[in-house]
Amino acid sequence: MKMFKRITIAALSTVAAVGFTFGSISSTKAASSNKIVVAGSTALLPVTQQAAKEFKRSNPKVSISVSGSSSVAGPQSVLRGSATIGAVDWDATKSVPGFSAFKGLKAHKIAVIPFATIVNKSNPVKNLTSSQLQGIFSGKITNWKQVGGKNATIVVVNRKFGSGTRVNYQMKALNGKSFMTKGNYKEVGKSGEMVTSVSTNPNAIGYVDLAYVKGNIKAVNFNGVAATTSNVINGKYKVWSYGYLVTKGNPTGANAKYIKYVQSSKFQNGSLKKLKFIPVSKMK
Amino acid sequence: MAKIEYELQEPKLLINKDKIVKEKVYVQNQLFKIFCLLSVLFLGFILLSIIVFIGKTGLLVFKDVSLKEFFFSTTWEPFEEKYGAASFILGTLELTGLTLLLAAPISITVAIFTAEIAPNWLKKILRPILDLLVGIPSIVYGYLGLTLLIPFIRKVTGTMMGDGLLAAAIVLTIMVLPTISRISDDAITAVSSELREASYALGATRMQTIFRVVIPHASSGVLTAIILGMARAIGETMAVVMVIGNTPQLATDLLTPTAVLTSNIVNQIIDVEFDSTWNYALYMMAFLLLILSNVLIFIIRKLRTKGV
Numbered sequence: 001m002k003m004f005k006r007i008t009i010a011a012l013s014t015v016a017a018v019g020f021t022f023g024s025i026s027s028t029k030a031a032s033s034n035k036i037v038v039a040g041s042t043a044l045l046p047v048t049q050q051a052a053k054e055f056k057r058s059n060p061k062v063s064i065s066v067s068g069s070s071s072v073a074g075p076q077s078v079l080r081g082s083a084t085i086g087a088v089d090w091d092a093t094k095s096v097p098g099f100s101a102f103k104g105l106k107a108h109k110i111a112v113i114p115f116a117t118i119v120n121k122s123n124p125v126k127n128l129t130s131s132q133l134q135g136i137f138s139g140k141i142t143n144w145k146q147v148g149g150k151n152a153t154i155v156v157v158n159r160k161f162g163s164g165t166r167v168n169y170q171m172k173a174l175n176g177k178s179f180m181t182k183g184n185y186k187e188v189g190k191s192g193e194m195v196t197s198v199s200t201n202p203n204a205i206g207y208v209d210l211a212y213v214k215g216n217i218k219a220v221n222f223n224g225v226a227a228t229t230s231n232v233i234n235g236k237y238k239v240w241s242y243g244y245l246v247t248k249g250n251p252t253g254a255n256a257k258y259i260k261y262v263q264s265s266k267f268q269n270g271s272l273k274k275l276k277f278i279p280v281s282k283m284k
Numbered sequence: 285m286a287k288i289e290y291e292l293q294e295p296k297l298l299i300n301k302d303k304i305v306k307e308k309v310y311v312q313n314q315l316f317k318i319f320c321l322l323s324v325l326f327l328g329f330i331l332l333s334i335i336v337f338i339g340k341t342g343l344l345v346f347k348d349v350s351l352k353e354f355f356f357s358t359t360w361e362p363f364e365e366k367y368g369a370a371s372f373i374l375g376t377l378e379l380t381g382l383t384l385l386l387a388a389p390i391s392i393t394v395a396i397f398t399a400e401i402a403p404n405w406l407k408k409i410l411r412p413i414l415d416l417l418v419g420i421p422s423i424v425y426g427y428l429g430l431t432l433l434i435p436f437i438r439k440v441t442g443t444m445m446g447d448g449l450l451a452a453a454i455v456l457t458i459m460v461l462p463t464i465s466r467i468s469d470d471a472i473t474a475v476s477s478e479l480r481e482a483s484y485a486l487g488a489t490r491m492q493t494i495f496r497v498v499i500p501h502a503s504s505g506v507l508t509a510i511i512l513g514m515a516r517a518i519g520e521t522m523a524v525v526m527v528i529g530n531t532p533q534l535a536t537d538l539l540t541p542t543a544v545l546t547s548n549i550v551n552q553i554i555d556v557e558f559d560s561t562w563n564y565a566l567y568m569m570a571f572l573l574l575i576l577s578n579v580l581i582f583i584i585r586k587l588r589t590k591g592v
Contacts, residue, residue, distance in 0.1 A: 069554050069555075070554065070555050072555045073554045073555055076555075076557065076558075080558070098363060152444070153444040155444050155445050160530065160551050160552065160555070161362070161363065161552065161555060162552070162554070162555025162556075181361065181531070181532060181533070182531065182532075182533040183531075183533075184444050184445055184541075185529075185531050185541065186445065186447050186529040186530055186531055186541045187529075187530040187551070189525070189551055193430075193526070196430060196431065197430070200430070200431060200434065200435050201434075201435070201438070201445070201446075203444055
C-alpha cells in the first residue's frame with residue numbers, strides 16, 4: 001500500500017515538475033533575457049569562454065553556457081533555436097565556398113583570428129610557400145625532403161568539413177585548392193584534437209588559430225612571413241579572418257549586453273589581446 | 285445473554301474487516317498491474333518511435349542516391365554529392381571482427397582464470413577490478429589511445445601515422461574485455477560442481493576438466509558474452525573516433541587510417557543541414573547500425589532459449 005502510494009506520488013510529482021519546467025520555459029521564452037547559450041566555432045572558443053567568465057562576474061544573475069564544436073554549428077543551432085548566439089569564423093550572412101548564406105541572421109564582428117600552419121617542434125622546416133602548402137594539402141608533395149625537411153612521409157591532418165578554420169585556411173592559405181581525401185591523411189573534429197595530433201606525430205602538418213599554438217607544436221612561416229599578430233596588423237601575413245557572433249535578428253536583453261561586452265574596448269584591448277587574437281579596431 | 289451477544293458480534297466484525305482488506309488489496313494489485321503495463325507500453329512506444337523515426341529519415345536518402353551507390357561505392361564526398369558508404373560498412377565489420385579476434389581469447393582466458401583457477405582471495409580482488417574497468421568512460425580510453433597507443437604503434441611498426449583499424453581494435457579490446465570476461469565468468473561459475481567432480485572421479489586432469497567438461501557446458505553463456513561484447517564494439521563511438529583517423533577510404537592494411545559508421549556519424553552529424561541528403565545518409569548509416577545490433581540481440585535470444 002505504502003509502496004504503491006509512494007510510486008503514485010513520485011509519478012505525479014515528476015509529471016508536475018516536468019509540466020512546470022516546460023510551462024515556465026515556454027512562458028519565459030518571449031522574455032528570454034537571462035539566458036545566453038553560445039555554440040559554434042572552436043577557434044573562437046577561447047574568446048567566448050573568457051568573455052563569459054568576465055561577463056558573469058558583473059552579471060551574476062544571467063545564466064550563460066558556452067560550447068564549441070565547429071563553426072557551421074553556430075548559425076545552424078541559432079536557426080534551430082538551441083543556441084541564442086552562434087560563433088562562426090566567417091560572415092555567415094554571406095556565402096563562402098562550401099556554405100551558402102544563412103538567412104535571417106545578424107552578424108557581429110568581434111575579433112580578428114590569425115591562423116597558422118603548424119608542425120611538430122622537432123620538424124626542421126621553417127618556411128612554406130603558398131604553392132608548397134597547396135602541394136602538401138592536395139597530396140602532391142608527400143615527403144618532407146621535397147620542401148627542405150628530413151626524409152620522411154608527410155602526414156596531413158585536416159579539420160573536418162564544417163570547420164571555419166578549414167574554410168578560411170582553404171580560402172587564404174591554399175587559394176581555394178581542394179584537400180586530399182585519401183592516403184596519409186586524417187581528419188579531426190576540433191582545434192584541440194588538431195593540436196594533440198600534430199604534437200604527438202613528428203611528421204604531421206596541420207593548421208590552427210594562433211591562440212592554440214603552444215607546447216610541442218610550432219607555427220611555420222607563410223611565404224617568408226612569421227605568423228604573429230603584428231604581421232597580421234601591418235598587412236604582411238594574409239591568413240586571418242574576422243570572427244563573428246551571429247544572432248537571430250537583432251539581439252535583445254542579456255544577449256545584446258554580452259555581445260556589446262565582447263566588442264567593448266576594455267575586452268578587446270585586454271583579454272582578447274592576451275589570447276593572441278587581434279582587436280577588430282586594429283584592422284583597416 | 286450479554287455474553288452471547290458479544291460473542292455473536294465479534295466474528296461478524298472480523299469477517300467484514302477481512303473482506304474490506306481483501307478488496308483493498310485486490311484494487312491495489314489491479315492498479316499496480318495497470319501502472320506496470322502502462323510503463324511497459326510507454327517504453328515500447330518510445331523504442332518503436334525511435335526506430336521508425338531513424339528508419340524513415342534514413343530511407344529518404346534513396347530519393348537522391350541509388351541503393352547501389354550507397355552500399356557498394358566507396359566514394360564518400362558529400363560536398364560533391366557522392367554518398368558511398370561501403371567503406372564505412374566494411375570498416376565497421378572489419379573492426380568488429382578484429383576486436384573479437386583479439387578480445388575473445390584473452391577475455392575467455394581471464395574468465396577461466398577467475399572462475400576455475402584463481403584462489404578465493406584473488407577472485408575477490410579480480411572481479412571488482414573487472415567491474416571497475418567497465419565503468420571507465422570511453423572517451424578516456426580514446427584519449428589514452430590517441431596520446432599513448434598511437435605513438436607507440438608508430439614506433440613499433442615504423443609507419444607514418446599509426447591511426448587505423450589496429451589502434452581502434454586494441455582500444456576496443458580493452459573496453460569490451462571486462463564485459464566478456466565477467467559474463468563468461470558467471471556462466472562458467474554456474475556449471476554445477478557435480479560435473480567437475482564426476483570428471484575428476486574419472487581420472488581427468490584439471491586442464492581436461494576445464495576444456496572438455498566445463499567450457500562446453502558453459503558455451504552458450506560464453507557465446508552470449510561474446511555477442512554482448514560485439515554489440516558494444518559495434519556501437520562504440522567516442523573512443524574509436526579519436527584513433528581511427530576519420531579518412532573515408534578502404535583500409536588496405538591494419539595501419540591505414542580509415543573510418544567506420546559510428547565515427548563518421550558522430551563527426552559530421554552536428555555540421556550538416558537538417559533537410560539535406562547528407563543528413564539522410566547519416567541517418568541511414570545509423571539505421572544500419574541499429575539493424576546490426578538488433579540482429580545480434582536476436583541471436584542472443586535464440587542462444588538463451590536453446591542453452592542452459
